[in-house]
Amino acid sequence: MSSVNSNINSELFNRSQKVAPGGVHSPVRAFKGVGGSPLFFKSAQGAYLTSVEDQKYVDFCMSFGPMILGHRDADVQNSVLEMINTAWSFGACEPYSLALGEWLQNEVPHLEKLRFVSSGTEAVMSALRVARGATKKNKILKFHGCYHGHVDNMLVKAGSGLAGEAVSDSAGVSAEVADSTIVVPLDNIQALEKAFAVHHVDLAAAIIEPLPANFGLLPQREVFLQALKDLCLKYNVLLIFDEVISGFRVSIGGMARILKIKPDLVTYGKILGGGFPVGCYGGRSDLMELVAPQGPVYQAGTLSANPVGMVAGLETLKKIKTNSVIQVINERTKNWTKKLSEAFQTEKIPISITQFGSLFWFYPNSILMNEPSKLSISSTSSLLSTPITKISNWNNGYPRSIEEFPKNTADVYKTFFHELLKRGIYLPPNAYEVGFMSYAHTDELLDSLIEKFVEAGRISAKI
Ligand SMILES: Cc1ncc(COP(=O)(O)O)c(C=O)c1O
Numbered sequence: 439m440s441s442v443n444s445n446i447n448s449e450l451f452n453r454s455q456k457v458a459p460g461g462v463h464s465p466v467r468a469f470k471g472v473g474g475s476p477l478f479f480k481s482a483q484g485a486y487l488t489s490v491e492d493q494k495y496v497d498f499c500m501s502f503g504p505m506i507l508g509h510r511d512a513d514v515q516n517s518v519l520e521m522i523n524t525a526w527s528f529g530a531c532e533p534y535s536l537a538l539g540e541w542l543q544n545e546v547p548h549l550e551k552l553r554f555v556s557s558g559t560e561a562v563m564s565a566l567r568v569a570r571g572a573t574k575k576n577k578i579l580k581f582h583g584c585y586h587g588h589v590d591n592m593l594v595k596a597g598s599g600l601a602g603e604a605v606s607d608s609a610g611v612s613a614e615v616a617d618s619t620i621v622v623p624l625d626n627i628q629a630l631e632k633a634f635a636v637h638h639v640d641l642a643a644a645i646i647e648p649l650p651a652n653f654g655l656l657p658q659r660e661v662f663l664q665a666l667k668d669l670c671l672k673y674n675v676l677l678i679f680d681e682v683i684s685g686f687r688v689s690i691g692g693m694a695r696i697l698k699i700k701p702d703l704v705t706y707g708k709i710l711g712g713g714f715p716v717g718c719y720g721g722r723s724d725l726m727e728l729v730a731p732q733g734p735v736y737q738a739g740t741l742s743a744n745p746v747g748m749v750a751g752l753e754t755l756k757k758i759k760t761n762s763v764i765q766v767i768n769e770r771t772k773n774w775t776k777k778l779s780e781a782f783q784t785e786k787i788p789i790s791i792t793q794f795g796s797l798f799w800f801y802p803n804s805i806l807m808n809e810p811s812k813l814s815i816s817s818t819s820s821l822l823s824t825p826i827t828k829i830s831n832w833n834n835g836y837p838r839s840i841e842e843f844p845k846n847t848a849d850v851y852k853t854f855f856h857e858l859l860k861r862g863i864y865l866p867p868n869a870y871e872v873g874f875m876s877y878a879h880t881d882e883l884l885d886s887l888i889e890k891f892v893e894a895g896r897i898s899a900k901i
Pocket of ligand 1: 502557647652681707708717
């Protein structure tokens with residue numbers, strides 16, 4: 439069992455707080471959601487992170503998604519080293535982005551044309567600008583609980599959404615910008631229909647994570663996503679799928695392929711750069727041809743299509759395809775979460791798991807917390823991994839909107855997280871972030887962790 443030597447971490451964190459706001463360069467890293475000082479890591483390999491105190495942790499955060507092959511995959515590493523020995527930035531035309539771009543066009547039919555940028559946020563910001571430029575309309579509809587990066591008008595959750603009285607989640611976002619965002623709850627077709635009926639005249643686009651995975655894991659019913667597509671068509675509103683997490687993880691063509699729903703525009707990041715800063719937006723060529731220099735919508739970037747990211751991304755995607763990585767890790771995740779759920783059930787630990795593909799999310803079953811005698815935890819994992827054609831049957835017994843969360847979600851997770859950390863397991867440091875499986879997490883490794891999860895579950899549920 440690892441023990442966390444908090445002295446070195448605390449010392450580094452104290453110094454970091456003098457350098458960066460909250461000591462971090464992205465908020466969740468500060469452990470605010472789980473308490474305590476964040477760990478500092480010095481290296482990573484396969485499924486493991488190594489801290490500055492030389493403690494090894496099994497990593498289920500995986501840099502929040504990009505490391506689908508595991509850390510420092512040897513093939514990706516070789517392609518990166520080869521590139522670095524050649525050049526690492528041109529600011530000019532080069533063949534590396536062309537190779538990745540053509541690969542993507544071949545594999546993802548709705549990517550008729552695309553543009554590389556340096557992050558998911560940039561991809562979303564640019565896609566929204568294209569949508570406004572194309573439609574000459576200003577408002578964007580988004581869903582409560584979906585995260586689309588730190589674009590001003592996406593930092594908005596539900597106010598009284600239908601009236602457009604959305605309130606920003608962040609200081610520094612003007613009321614005018616927040617007001618241009620219409621927020622609708624997930625999984626509520628009626629609210630969606632109303633929002634379109636009221637706002638369609640001003641709506642440029644509707645944007646959704648087709649597999650919402652930033653406020654827990656909230657797989658949507660197919661009928662809901664189809665209703666969104668139909669309303670977009672009916673009211674002439676562009677549909678944007680934000681596949682920054684789901685792209686290349688649930689399938690090479692993302693959720694769009696699984697659902698057989700064609701978005702007008704799509705955004706990618708994370709896996710696409712193989713762990714380097716790469717984002718991409720693309721879709722219908724008539725829309726993408728509005729982008730400068732071909733069209734009037736301006737968008738540019740000094741390090742866009744950086745060759746190191748391009749070769750890392752292409753090597754990652756090719757390997758995912760050649761080794762059937764998605765199928766392999768989906769199956770692993772399904773089997774493992776099923777075993778974990780069964781172990782929780784046997785031990786009467788009131789924690790449920792939602793699993794979809796290689797993503798998973800732990801949340802407390804609050805009814806069971808209050809009434810232990812009624813214990814009957816059912817793993818949602820088997821429901822969620824039903825074949826694609828049965829998506830409409832997902833509709834049973836697991837949260838699909840943030841309104842359904844048990845009140846004690848964050849509290850239970852804090853203890854669960856720290857108990858696992860003590861046992862050498864690193865989950866994302868926030869109750870609402872999902873867990874990520876990688877190709878480097880073997881069945882043997884996963885099986886060896888079950889007892890540790892049970893111990894942590896017992897302690898966090900106080901049983
Ligand atoms: C669905 C989604 N969209 C956009 C973003 C923003 O991407 P980035 O952090 O690369 O700016 C994220 C990041 O987590 C995301 O999950």
